[in-house]
Amino acid sequence: MQTDDEATAATSHTLDVEGAVLHYDVRGAGAGPALFIIGSPMDAQWFGPLASRFSDRTVITYDPRGAARSTRSDPAPESTPEQHGEDLHLVIEAVGAGPVDLFASSGGAVNALALLTAHPEDVVTVVAHEPPLTGVLPDRQAARAAVDAIRSSYAAEGFGPAMARFIALTAWEGELPDEPGPAPDPQAFGLPVEDDGHREDVLLSQNLVTCTSYEPDLDALRAAPAQLVIGVGAGSEGQLAHRAGRAIAALLGVEPVVFPGGHAAFLDASMEGDPDAFATALRAVLSGS
Structure with missing residues (x-):
């Protein structure tokens, strides 16, 4: 780089x-x-x-x-x-x-x-x-629910599962479903499954919610x-x-x-x-x- x-x-x-x-x-x-x-x-x-x-x-x-x-x-x-x-x-x-x-x-x-x-x-x-x-979208409630699901996943499961949800959200085409679906497999994105215990990721912990909202x-x-x-x-x-x-x-x-x-x-x-x-x-x- x-x-x-x-x-x-x-x-x-x-x-x-x-x-x-x-x-x-x-x-x-x-x-x-x-x-x-x-x-x-x-x-x-x-x-x-x-x-x-x-x-x-x-x-x-x-x-x-x-x-x-x-x-x-x-x-x-x-x-x-x-x-x-x-x-x-x-x-x-x-x-x-x-x-x-x-x-x-x-x-x-x-x-x-x-x-x-x-x-x-x-x-x-x-x-x-x-x-x-997310607030300018017609499906803003669904978008915010998806962001909340990412944050909850990060708190409970760590980086890999939460980032897998984030990647899936950003790649989704069209309006979002009313309820977030099951978490995608982190391994499908080359991400770790196991929780390393850290919660300091600059995207997931610091900026995701405040930025999108x-x-x-x-x-x-x-x-x-x-x-x-x-x-x-x-x-x-x-x-x-x-x-x-x-x-x-x-x-x-x-x-x-x-x-x-x-x-x-x-x-x-x-x-x-x-x-x-x-x-x-x-x-x-x-x-x-």
């Missing part, structure tokens, strides 16, 4: 914030707005392939609180999109590169909406790609001076995050932009991504094409 990241020399930095120490990386020194690329719980290393394709710009990536290099001392069991949004604001402030263009994937897209709500002056363009917001302030998002683009994947049609992207775009009165590939098409080709095609599409959006 580090090949593209190393090819575009990055300087790494730390930032003390309330309840965490954040690690972020800065590449290049291009003209125009810096490009901040984020996910959640995905950390900076996953965005190396995409970042390397914007060598003409200053590019910022970071590890969200609790993920990879970014340690967390906050005693609360969960982090919120509002906390993550404030972290993003403080990183932008620390780099001194604002206002920035922001590409945000999945849970990062939810956190980007929180940033745009609280600090609209920080951004020029926000591209929120497939934010998994976040309720965006639609009025604030409409009023923000920044350009807000909602992205969906051509290859994820019918899946929860794709449907949520289309649903919030409709609530905001904008047309979603269809990006090539699925939910994580920006990943390296070895992980079934196409960062060249994705970067071309993102560059077109950021240029207003």
